[in-house]
Amino acid sequence: MTQMTFARAINSGLRRSLDNDPKVLLMGEDIGTLGGVFRVTDGLQKDFGKHRVVDTPLAESGIVGTAVGLAYRGYRPVVEIQFDGFVYPAFDQIVSQVAKMHYRSRGAVKMPITIRIPFGGGIGSPEHHSESPEAYFAHTAGLRVVTPASPQDAHTMIQQAISCDDPVVFFEPKRRYHDKGEVDESLDPNSATPMGQARVVTDGSDVTLVAYGPLVKTARDAATAAADEGVSVEVIDLRSLAPVDFATVEASVRKTGRLVITHEAGQSGGLGAEVAASITERCFYHLEAAPVRITGFDVPYPYSKVEMHHLPNLDRILDGVDRALGRPNSLSGLEG
Amino acid sequence: MVTDDAGQGGTAAGQDNNAGHQGGAGHNMVQLITPAGERVSHPEYDPWVRDVSDEQLCSLYEDLVVIRRIDKEATALQRQGELGLWPPLLGQEASQVGSVRSLRDDDFIFPSYRENGVAYCRGVDLADILRVWRGAASGGWDPYAVNMAIPQIVIGAQTLHATGYAMGIQNDGADSAAIVYFGDGATSEGDVNEAMVFAASFQVPLVFFCQNNHWAISEPVRLQSHTQLVDRGAGFGIPSMRVDGNDVLAVMAATRVALDRARRGGGPTFIEAVTYRMGPHTTADDPTRYRDPNELEDWAAKDPIGRVHALLDRKGLFTAEFEAGVRTKADAVARELRAGCVGMPDPEPLDVFKHVYSTPNSWLDRQQDHYSRYLASFGDPAGATQEKGAR
Ligand SMILES: Cc1ncc(C[n+]2csc(CCOP(=O)(O)OP(=O)(O)O)c2C)c(N)n1
Numbered sequence: 064m065t066q067m068t069f070a071r072a073i074n075s076g077l078r079r080s081l082d083n084d085p086k087v088l089l090m091g092e093d094i095g096t097l098g099g100v101f102r103v104t105d106g107l108q109k110d111f112g113k114h115r116v117v118d119t120p121l122a123e124s125g126i127v128g129t130a131v132g133l134a135y136r137g138y139r140p141v142v143e144i145q146f147d148g149f150v151y152p153a154f155d156q157i158v159s160q161v162a163k164m165h166y167r168s169r170g171a172v173k174m175p176i177t178i179r180i181p182f183g184g185g186i187g188s189p190e191h192h193s194e195s196p197e198a199y200f201a202h203t204a205g206l207r208v209v210t211p212a213s214p215q216d217a218h219t220m221i222q223q224a225i226s227c228d229d230p231v232v233f234f235e236p237k238r239r240y241h242d243k244g245e246v247d248e249s250l251d252p253n254s255a256t257p258m259g260q261a262r263v264v265t266d267g268s269d270v271t272l273v274a275y276g277p278l279v280k281t282a283r284d285a286a287t288a289a290a291d292e293g294v295s296v297e298v299i300d301l302r303s304l305a306p307v308d309f310a311t312v313e314a315s316v317r318k319t320g321r322l323v324i325t326h327e328a329g330q331s332g333g334l335g336a337e338v339a340a341s342i343t344e345r346c347f348y349h350l351e352a353a354p355v356r357i358t359g360f361d362v363p364y365p366y367s368k369v370e371m372h373h374l375p376n377l378d379r380i381l382d383g384v385d386r387a388l389g390r391p392n393s394l395s396g397l398e399g
Numbered sequence: 400m401v402t403d404d405a406g407q408g409g410t411a412a413g414q415d416n417n418a419g420h421q422g423g424a425g426h427n428m429v430q431l432i433t434p435a436g437e438r439v440s441h442p443e444y445d446p447w448v449r450d451v452s453d454e455q456l457c458s459l460y461e462d463l464v465v466i467r468r469i470d471k472e473a474t475a476l477q478r479q480g481e482l483g484l485w486p487p488l489l490g491q492e493a494s495q496v497g498s499v500r501s502l503r504d505d506d507f508i509f510p511s512y513r514e515n516g517v518a519y520c521r522g523v524d525l526a527d528i529l530r531v532w533r534g535a536a537s538g539g540w541d542p543y544a545v546n547m548a549i550p551q552i553v554i555g556a557q558t559l560h561a562t563g564y565a566m567g568i569q570n571d572g573a574d575s576a577a578i579v580y581f582g583d584g585a586t587s588e589g590d591v592n593e594a595m596v597f598a599a600s601f602q603v604p605l606v607f608f609c610q611n612n613h614w615a616i617s618e619p620v621r622l623q624s625h626t627q628l629v630d631r632g633a634g635f636g637i638p639s640m641r642v643d644g645n646d647v648l649a650v651m652a653a654t655r656v657a658l659d660r661a662r663r664g665g666g667p668t669f670i671e672a673v674t675y676r677m678g679p680h681t682t683a684d685d686p687t688r689y690r691d692p693n694e695l696e697d698w699a700a701k702d703p704i705g706r707v708h709a710l711l712d713r714k715g716l717f718t719a720e721f722e723a724g725v726r727t728k729a730d731a732v733a734r735e736l737r738a739g740c741v742g743m744p745d746p747e748p749l750d751v752f753k754h755v756y757s758t759p760n761s762w763l764d765r766q767q768d769h770y771s772r773y774l775a776s777f778g779d780p781a782g783a784t785q786e787k788g789a790r
Contacts, residue, residue, distance in 0.1 A: 096689040097617035120587035120623050121554055121615055149553065152589060187483050189512075190537050191552045331762065360766045365751045367483050367534030372748045372770070382773060393773040 064247050070103050070240040072214035073179075075248055076221035077104065077141065081111050084139065087225055090117040090126055091143030091179075100145055101181060101240055123153035130176045131160050139175045141225055147182040148191025148364075154199070161230045162205035177224045181237035182210075183277040183327050184374055187367040194364050195328035197276075200232045201305040201337070208305040209258055210234035212279035214244035216256075216302065223258040231258075234304075236277035261308035263315065267297030270387050271315040273324045273338055275301035278375060282325060285380040296384060304334055312338065313345050320351040321387040325375045330358040357383040426629045428673060429653060430643040434701045436709020438648075447652040453716055459500065459647050460707045461725045463492045466516035467704060468729040470678075472736050473515070473529065477682045481740050483534045486513045490645070490677035493703030494610045496520060497650025498672070501658060502578065507568075508547040509561035509579040511554075513610075517580065521547045525732065526739030535746055555581055555588035558607065562594045565603035565667075576661035578606040578654075584615025586631055587623045595635040595669070604661035606654065607637070607669040610644060612676035617689035632669030644674030645703040675701070748774060 067075070080087045089104060089111075095118035098105030108116035119126050123144060130140035144150045150157070157178065164174045184193035201208045207229050211217040217235070224231040256262060264279065265286045274282035279300045286296035297315050301307060316322050322342055324335040339354035357375045365373050385392035429444055451459075470487050477485040488495065495516035502508070510517055518528050523540050530539035531550055538549030551557040561579035568575055585591050586609060598605050611628050613620050624631070632639030638660070642653040650672055657668035675698040679686050711717040752767040 092615075093617045095617075098688070100616070100683075118618055118622060121584040121618070122587040122589060124589050125587070152553075187534060189484060189531060189534070189552060330766065360751060360770070361763055362751055362755045363537070366531070366537050366746070369746050369748060369751050372751050379773065382776070393776040394769060397772070 064245045066243050067214055067246050068240065069214045069217050069236075069242050069244070070101055072218040072244075072246045073103050073221050073235065074105060074107070075246070076218045077107060078110075079248075080141070080222050080225040081107065081115060084226075086137060087139045087141065088115045088117065088133070089141045089143070090119050090130065092119055092121055092126075092145050094118060094143050099143060101237065103179075103235070103240075104143065123149055124156050127153040127156040127161065127176075127178065131156065131164065131174065134174050134176055135172060139177075139225055141177040141179065144178060144180045146192045147180055147194040147196055150180055150196060157200070157206070157232070158203045162203045165229070166205055173228045174230045175225070175228050176230045177221070177233050178230070179233045179235060181240075182234045183236050183238060184364060184370050185238040185277065187370070190364065190366065193370065195326065195359065197234055197304050198328060198333050201334060205230070206305060207231045207259070207303070208234070209303045210236060210276035211302065212236065212239070212274075212276055212300045214242070214246045215250075218246050218248065219250055219252045219255040220258050220302070222252040223255070226252065227258065234276060238277050239280065242280070259303040259306060259308060261302055261311035262300045263297060263311065264300050265296065265298035267295040267319065269295040269319055270321040270323055270384050271297050271299060271312065271319045272380070272384065273299045273301060273312060273322065275304060275326065275334070277327060278325050281375065281377055282380060285377045285384065288377060288381060289384055294384060294388065301334075307334075307338065307341070309341055309345065312342055316342055316346045317349045320349055322350070322354040323357060323380070323383045323387050324354065325357040325380055325383070327359045327374055329361040330356055331361050333358055352387050352389060355383045355387045426627055426639070426641040428641045428643055429649045430646050431648040431652065432646045432706050432710055434645075434706050436706045436713060438710055444649065444652040444656070447655045448648050451648065451651070453714065456707070457711065457716060457721060459496060460704070460711060461728060462496045462500065462520060463647065463704045463707060464725050465729045465732050466492045466496065466519055468733050469515065469519060469525075469528075469736055472733040473532070474678070474682060476529070476737065476740055477532070482529060482532045484681050484683060485532050486515075486681045487676075487678035488513050488516050490675045490698065490703065491610055491612055492516055493647040494644040494650055494672040494674045497647040498578065498608055498654045498670075501651050501654035503575065504546065505573075505575040506546065506658070507561075507564055507575070507577045509557040509564070509577065510548065510550055511557065511580050511582060511585070512550045512552050513582070514550070514580050518547065521545050523547065524739070525736045526743055529736065529740045530743065533740060533743060535743055555585040555591040555594075557581065558585070558591045558594035559597070561605055562597045562603060565598065565605035566601055569601065569603050574662045576604040576606060576658050578608055580608050580610065582615060583609065583611040583613065583620040583628055584618060584623055585609075586628055595632070595637060595667075598667040599635045599637050602664070602666035604664075605667040606657040606661060607632070607667060608654070609669065609671050610674055611671050612674050614676050614680070614690070616680045616684060627671065629669065629671040637667050637669045639669040639671070641671045641673060644672030645701050645706070647703060647707060674703075
């Protein structure tokens with residue numbers, strides 16, 4: 064076990080994948096000499112060379128489109144999109160090409176492409192640097208969409224993503240890049256929790272609180288605060304956003320009877336809507352209250368002076384927990 | 400005088416020569432003022448700046464100095480925590496001044512994020528220039544008040560907007576033009592290439608103004624292009640010029656040529672202004688990780704301000720009185736900039752919901768209503784205590 068930051072844990076996972084499989088290669092803007100703007104690829108070009116860790120021209124459609132060709136040729140490209148807001152020039156290649164190639168070729172062409180995207184807010188960046196576009200990708204059949212919430216998960220999940228034969232959109236919660244945690248670098252990714260499986264991170268009995276990526280830490284903090292108020296919150300880290308591991312969420316909700324879902328992305332058409340609807344279908348007779356969503360608002364990601372109002376925080380989540388429990392909350396007395 | 404690549408090469412020990420790696424037709428680079436401050440003649444471009452009087456030359460010098468001062472002050476404000484981020488334009492002053500000072504008020508500008516010198520010359524309010532970088536707005540000014548679009552962060556996207564705007568000018572039968580600023584890295588983006596296709600197809604009145612500052616964050620220009628950037632225009636059928644971007648007069652001449660062509664229905668022009676980003680990419684960047692310090696030294700010798708200074712000196716115009724006047728102006732602008740920044744009121748919490756749609760939207764109104772009730776539950780409607788764990 065080693066203490067390391069989230070960013071370092073991904074770096075170490077990338078290194079292991081590069082070491083283990085000569086077909087793995089990294090591509091992206093500034094990932095070589097600079098080591099990426101977040102230093103996630105720091106030192107990798109030096110050790111693996113310019114053909115395995117490739118600084119690309121500034122062209123996101125180019126980066127992903129050429130990865131498709133490399134995959135055709137048997138490579139396993141890992142591409143970095145520098146920031147969430149810059150993935151859209153590549154959106155066409157991802158949803159029209161990467162996602163559909165296996166289906167269209169009747170399984171003949173594999174697309175083992177990993178698309179790394181630092182995502183989410185809370186770091187005071189200018190516009191286009193703090194978005195949560197996960198729902199666009201989760202909505203696209205053929206893509207797997209995952210996001211780790213701890214350094215250990217970051218380390219194993221990046222390796223699992225790279226060895227997965229399907230394309231994986233790998234969202235990295237950028238405001239957690241500097242968070243530290245214990246990482247067992249020798250852990251075999253094959254024996255670790257599978258990439259597609261949700262995890263109960265805090266046991267509880269009164270309310271199920273579902274989070275992923277950057278908000279898992281906030282959700283845990285909320286659970287600790289709720290415990291002080293006598294409420295037992297079970298926190299689930301979704302880990303995989305497509306497909307969602309509903310079985311784990313369902314088992315929890317059958318136990319607690321109440322569901323709160325939180326994410327930074329806007330509410331409408333977000334992952335929260337999917338989880339609420341699916342769990343309602345599966346657990347209707349076990350639910351004591353309507354599922355509650357605590358999310359960002361349906362606004363473009365706001366400028367940094369007000370972003371803290373947009374982002375769900377501990378208090379907003381606790382308010383949502385109160386709502387699910389029918390305790391006094393900010394919306395008490397309101398209907399609908 | 401025409402300088403070849405070797406004369407401008409920016410080569411440094413241990414560093415590949417960017418120009419050398421960019422083969423291609425080898426466009427000559429237009430230069431009217433040498434780094435030593437000598438005014439050299441160029442038969443083709445001289446006529447375009449013949450009217451620039453001594454007084455105007457002095458005024459251009461003042462622009463360069465004031466803009467450098469703005470940049471320095473903003474960088475300091477960022478270091479002091481007053482700005483979240485700042486993209487310095489240190490070294491690119493002449494490219495910006497020479498081009499923007501060639502425009503008419505009814506010409507429309509589409510900038511990237513680094514054209515703060517352009518914004519200053521265009522008359523954008525100083526506080527408005529900083530608004531975005533302070534994190535207090537998404538766009539700092541009213542584009543129609545100054546005929547300049549708000550800053551663009553998504554690389555290259557504005558080139559298409561400029562092309563569309565120019566199509567509009569053409570449809571309207573107006574004789575104004577549009578100009579779009581972008582970097583060397585941006586030329587790799589699909590949008591920029593599509594913009595050139597559209598602009599050429601419809602022969603729109605547009606100036607593509609590429610500031611080749613040699614770096615796209617850590618990536619040298621040779622990674623973006625195997626030819627000189629100026630050669631890109633030819634492939635699209637767009638007439639192109641390569642100018643010394645640190646020479647304010649040369650930039651002015653080239654921009655005037657392009658604008659004249661645009662106004663006369665001659666279609667788009669591509670200008671590659673060869674300059675250098677002397678500072679970091681942004682205040683969050685550390686160029687020592689990827690850049691040879693000798694390269695910076697080479698370019699410092701070609702400084703855009705130094706050479707106008709030397710030229711004015713040769714002409715006997717750089718008097719103590721003139722120098723003091725410029726310094727007073729720069730000081731005043733810096734003071735105003737700082738005051739505008741520090742005195743900028745913070746936005747209100749519910750501003751988050753403003754301007755998403757042009758008319759009320761019941762969907763969002765509900766979210767806003769719920770959030771105001773939430774804020775009110777703290778007994779503080781302004782939400783001032785809205786801190787983690789405040790309840
Ligand atoms: C579509 C897109 N991809 C990536 C980025 C991140 N990014 C911001 S500036 C930059 C480099 C731009 O270089 P260049 O076009 O040469 O302009 P310069 O910053 O040097 O003025 C990059 C990669 C972005 N803003 N937009």
